[in-house]
Amino acid sequence: xxxxxxxxxxxxxxxxxxxxxxxxxxxxxxxxxxxxxxxxxxxxxxxxxxxxxxxxxxxxxxxxxxxxxxxxxxxxxxxxxxxxxxxxxxxxxxxxxxxxxxxxxxxxxxxxxxxxxxxxxxxxxxxxxxxxxxxxxxxxxxxxxxxxxxxxxxxxxxxxxxxxxxxxxxxxxxxxxxxxxxxxxxxxxxxxxxxxxxxxxxxxxxxxxxxxxxxxxxxxxxxxxxxxxxxxxxxxxxxxxxxxxxxxxxxxxxxxxxxxxxxxxxxxxxxxxxxxxxxxxxxxxxxxxxxxxxxxxxxxxxxxxxxxxxxxxxxxxxxxxxxxxxxxxxxxxxxxxxxxxxxxxxxxxxxxxxxxxxxxxxxxxxxxxxxxxxxxxxx
Amino acid sequence: xxxxxxxxxxxxxxxxxxxxxxxxxxxxxxxxxxxxxxxxxxxxxxxxxxxxxxxxxxxxxxxxxxxxxxxxxxxxxxxxxxxxxxxxxxxxxxxxxxxxxxxxxxxxxxxxxxxxxxxxxxxxxxxxxxxxxxxxxxxxxxxxxxxxxxxxxxxxxxxxxxxxxxxxxxxxxxxxxxxxxxxxxxxxxxxxxxxxxxxxxxxxxxxxxxxxxxxxxxxxxxxxxxxxxxxxxxxxxxxxxxxxxxxxxxxxxxxxxxxxxxxxxxxxxxxxxxxxxxxxxxxxxxxxxxxxxxxxxxxxxxxxxxxxxxxxxxxxxxxxxxxxxxxxxxxxxxxxxxxxxxxxxxxxxxxxxxxxxxxxxxxxxxxxxxxxxxxxxxxxxxxxxxxxxxxxxxxxxxxxxxxxxxxxxxxxxxxxxxxxxxxxxxxxxxxxxxxxxxxxxxxxxxxxxxxxxxxxxxxxxxxxxxxxxxxxxxxxxxxxxxxxxxxxxxxxxxxxxxxxxxxxxxxxxxxxxxxxxxxxxxxxxxxxxxxxxxxxxxxxxxxxxxxxxxxxxxxxxxxxxxxxxxxxxxxxxxxx
Numbered sequence: 001x002x003x004x005x006x007x008x009x010x011x012x013x014x015x016x017x018x019x020x021x022x023x024x025x026x027x028x029x030x031x032x033x034x035x036x037x038x039x040x041x042x043x044x045x046x047x048x049x050x051x052x053x054x055x056x057x058x059x060x061x062x063x064x065x066x067x068x069x070x071x072x073x074x075x076x077x078x079x080x081x082x083x084x085x086x087x088x089x090x091x092x093x094x095x096x097x098x099x100x101x102x103x104x105x106x107x108x109x110x111x112x113x114x115x116x117x118x119x120x121x122x123x124x125x126x127x128x129x130x131x132x133x134x135x136x137x138x139x140x141x142x143x144x145x146x147x148x149x150x151x152x153x154x155x156x157x158x159x160x161x162x163x164x165x166x167x168x169x170x171x172x173x174x175x176x177x178x179x180x181x182x183x184x185x186x187x188x189x190x191x192x193x194x195x196x197x198x199x200x201x202x203x204x205x206x207x208x209x210x211x212x213x214x215x216x217x218x219x220x221x222x223x224x225x226x227x228x229x230x231x232x233x234x235x236x237x238x239x240x241x242x243x244x245x246x247x248x249x250x251x252x253x254x255x256x257x258x259x260x261x262x263x264x265x266x267x268x269x270x271x272x273x274x275x276x277x278x279x280x281x282x283x284x285x286x287x288x289x290x291x292x293x294x295x296x297x298x299x300x301x302x303x304x305x306x307x308x309x310x311x312x313x314x315x316x317x318x319x320x321x322x323x324x325x326x327x328x329x330x331x332x333x334x335x336x337x338x339x340x341x342x343x344x345x346x347x348x349x350x351x352x353x354x355x356x357x358x359x360x361x362x363x364x365x366x367x368x369x370x371x372x373x374x375x376x377x378x379x
Numbered sequence: 380x381x382x383x384x385x386x387x388x389x390x391x392x393x394x395x396x397x398x399x400x401x402x403x404x405x406x407x408x409x410x411x412x413x414x415x416x417x418x419x420x421x422x423x424x425x426x427x428x429x430x431x432x433x434x435x436x437x438x439x440x441x442x443x444x445x446x447x448x449x450x451x452x453x454x455x456x457x458x459x460x461x462x463x464x465x466x467x468x469x470x471x472x473x474x475x476x477x478x479x480x481x482x483x484x485x486x487x488x489x490x491x492x493x494x495x496x497x498x499x500x501x502x503x504x505x506x507x508x509x510x511x512x513x514x515x516x517x518x519x520x521x522x523x524x525x526x527x528x529x530x531x532x533x534x535x536x537x538x539x540x541x542x543x544x545x546x547x548x549x550x551x552x553x554x555x556x557x558x559x560x561x562x563x564x565x566x567x568x569x570x571x572x573x574x575x576x577x578x579x580x581x582x583x584x585x586x587x588x589x590x591x592x593x594x595x596x597x598x599x600x601x602x603x604x605x606x607x608x609x610x611x612x613x614x615x616x617x618x619x620x621x622x623x624x625x626x627x628x629x630x631x632x633x634x635x636x637x638x639x640x641x642x643x644x645x646x647x648x649x650x651x652x653x654x655x656x657x658x659x660x661x662x663x664x665x666x667x668x669x670x671x672x673x674x675x676x677x678x679x680x681x682x683x684x685x686x687x688x689x690x691x692x693x694x695x696x697x698x699x700x701x702x703x704x705x706x707x708x709x710x711x712x713x714x715x716x717x718x719x720x721x722x723x724x725x726x727x728x729x730x731x732x733x734x735x736x737x738x739x740x741x742x743x744x745x746x747x748x749x750x751x752x753x754x755x756x757x758x759x760x761x762x763x764x765x766x767x768x769x770x771x772x773x774x775x776x777x778x779x780x781x782x783x784x785x786x787x788x789x790x791x792x793x794x795x796x797x798x799x800x801x802x803x804x805x806x807x808x809x810x811x812x813x814x815x816x817x818x819x820x821x822x823x824x825x826x827x828x829x830x831x832x833x834x835x836x837x838x839x840x841x842x843x844x845x846x847x848x849x850x851x852x853x854x855x856x857x858x859x860x861x862x863x864x865x866x867x868x869x870x871x872x873x874x875x876x877x878x879x880x881x882x883x884x885x886x887x888x889x890x891x892x893x894x895x896x897x898x899x900x901x902x903x904x905x906x907x908x909x910x911x912x913x914x915x916x917x918x919x920x921x922x923x924x925x926x927x928x929x930x931x932x933x934x935x936x937x938x939x940x941x942x943x944x945x946x947x948x949x950x951x952x953x954x955x
Binding site for chain 1: 422
């Protein structure tokens with residue numbers, strides 16, 4: 001790394017020596033896994049639906065590069081710049097979500113996508129990390145100025161987002177956002193009795209969702225009792241893990257992807273299971289855990305409530321999304337269409353995760369602490 | 380550590396002091412880390428469970444997975460049906476594993492696209508019908524059975540999870556129509572429906588280790604098939620039949636019934652093509668029966684060869700008149716009667732033997748009962764009941780008694796093989812015990828010897844001169860019978876047949892050729908009798924056999940019966 005000397009004072013060098021390089025390594029490993037698995041799984045899907053076999057792979061790589069650039073760009077931002085950008089994205093995202101019922105595309109029974117410049121975007125994906133940052137900002141502000149009703153604003157925003165998500169409907173995303181905000185409230189120091197009340201409310205909400213959305217009910221029913229309906233995707237997914245065994249079939253050698261409609265996205269973990277085998281699949285799961293644990297540990301050193309809340313929310317989001325994806329394909333959770341962060345094919349999801357990770361990197365940079373400390377001292 | 384200290388302050392309220400809330404946050408970060416660690420441990424445990432423990436449960440390689448809806452408990456591939464080969468191991472019927480395509484409508488992903496792709500691939504599957512099948516409520520609908528590997532690969536490329544395959548065994552008949560009636564056919568479920576496939580069903584369905592070796596020799600079969608088919612076409616015959624039988628063992632070396640059918644698609648040919656004219660059909664074969672009546676005469680009468688009969692006038696018995704086809708109008712010796720095929724002479728022989736004598740002799744040769752052969756399609760002979768005196772006369776020259784060709788050749792084999800019983804067989808025994816086993820004598824050696832000379836005479840000097848091949852000792856007997864019509868016999872509709880044996884001095888093969896309603900052509904001066912139709916066909920078949928069996932020509936003795944000389948010496952002695 002001679003071209004990035006510690007003594008250099010240019011922007012890139014400063015960034016490199018202050019950024020969380022361990023996290024960058026983890027993210028790079030995930031991206032490598034992702035390209036490999038999409039390369040293995042997507043041709044089968046693409047050919048099946050009449051596209052060129054590299055259709056998804058090329059798009060994945062292109063979007064991944066954009067996401068990396070976005071992540072690095074975001075990681076350069078100051079906390080102020082970050083929450084401004086987040087506010088912008090959140091505003092645009094919410095606007096797009098409101099528009100969706102009028103201009104959106106219906107993909108697989110849910111209206112989540114909006115067509116923009118030849119790309120289909122899923123605004124809710126981008127809203128997720130942006131909301132985490134904005135909510136963190138609002139809550140942190142309340143800590144500083146007693147009379148600022150930040151928590152109320154955050155709650156209002158949350159209500160709007162969940163409402164919009166339920167209109168699509170997108171139960172999985174609502175669940176992630178809800179968990180995220182609960183994690184943030186938890187970190188902000190909310191009393192346990194309130195948290196328990198929220199938990200009860202959450203269960204009530206789940207029951208309402210269960211009884212009012214047919215597709216959610218059928219999925220949960222099927223999870224609880226496989227004989228009630230088709231468990232085709234999960235059967236295939238489990239089959240792929242069993243096939244994989246200790247060594248796996250080898251990258252590209254799997255066959256289950258031929259029978260899984262969403263092998264390149266919602267069931268890419270199953271492809272990993274079959275083709276990479278136990279060791280590398282466990283490693284893959286382990287990296288998500290490392291990202292979460294490592295990120296949270298970094299936050300312990302932080303003196304800034306905003307950083308803690310924002311990172312906490314985002315890391316919860318990433319960790320939980322990965323858990324839900326893995327849990328679905330391992331049949332320890334009801335089947336839920338959820339992308340595996342950094343790995344699954346899915347344009348908006350990649351961009352969103354790039355932005356989210358960029359935010360974490362930005363908030364955990366070394367010099368931030370010095371600057372924040374000095375600001376607090378000056379206050 | 381700072382974090383463990385802060386555990387005590389977990390419940391500090393949000394509205395606590397600024398530094399305090401950071402302390403709380405740090406404590407709670409620790410809790411979150413623990414929570415995530417625990418959740419990921421669950422994932423790790425589940426991964427271990429699925430990929431290591433359950434993988435081991437699958438056994439070596441973990442190749443076969445029981446995914447409940449894809450593998451039907453009844454799916455287990457049926458036992459592979461045994462192959463059928465000819466006596467030299469040429470494959471006549473085999474079973475190949477072939478995929479059969481079905482649809483599970485529940486999992487069909489893109490019904491229209493898949494239906495279109497399949498209908499383009501298989502013209503016999505229409506788009507509409509496929510689409511309809513895709514929408515059925517069941518979980519299993521056959522689409523097409525027995526597909527080639529190439530088509531299977533193309534179907535897999537469609538990539539619809541609703542399409543599935545099951546391996547089945549498809550029965551293939553590499554010889555096509557050639558031996559259709561002998562081999563028969565079986566359906567996709569392994570049920571034999573005809574011929575050897577049906578007769579040996581129990582053995583065939585037992586499995587693949589066994590190969591059923593038939594007595595058939597595909598070269599004989601081909602010679603028969605090709606020549607009879609050609610003759611049928613030449614004389615516009617309605618049907619034809621032929622059989623080659625080993626006179627010692629009873630092995631059916633070739634057996635043809637035309638028109639025939641494709642065993643791969645038996646129902647696509649007219650129903651009557653499945654009728655086996657050799658074993659099922661019974662015919663009044665006419666003069667070939669003179670072999671048996673003459674033999675009966677030799678067996679029952681003393682000094683039979685010195686007897687002569689008056690054939691100058693048509694024979695009148697009651698309201699019946701028996702005429703000769705080519706009247707000699709003189710007194711004929713027994714060899715002469717046989718050689719010129721005199722109905723009058725033969726009828727008089729029959730009268731001499733008597734009804735009981737003729738019937739018991741025919742019965743002994745197996746001409747009066749359903750033959751006891753191991754074959755599923757067997758016809759029952761027809762003869763007059765009650766048997767009146769005139770029937771004795773007509774039955775002597777083959778009228779009023781109908782037998783199947785296989786019965787006929789079987790009886791002829793007995794007459795020429797030294798007089799032993801022959802049972803036609805279609806399947807070779809595991810180990811051949813040549814010369815062993817008890818032979819049942821039905822006819823005396825002397826009669827057999829004389830009959831061979833007489834049959835040789837028919838070829839050298841009689842009605843079957845066209846069967847003569849220089850250097851080869853061929854004998855036989857022609858038969859031209861009028862078919863029974865609505866009002867008595869129809870002069871225009873003939874059954875022309877020839878039964879030949881060769882080599883006559885040490886008989887090996889008895890060959891029978893029959894044509895149903897051949898029409899005369901200019902080349903034969905309008906004749907469609909056996910001498911013009913069945914005999915040349917027989918000769919061509921024999922020529923083919925001579926060439927592929929590499930039978931050398933030999934210097935032939937003069938037949939002592941020829942030139943109508945004395946009858947005291949017989950060429951074919953027992954010692955030869």
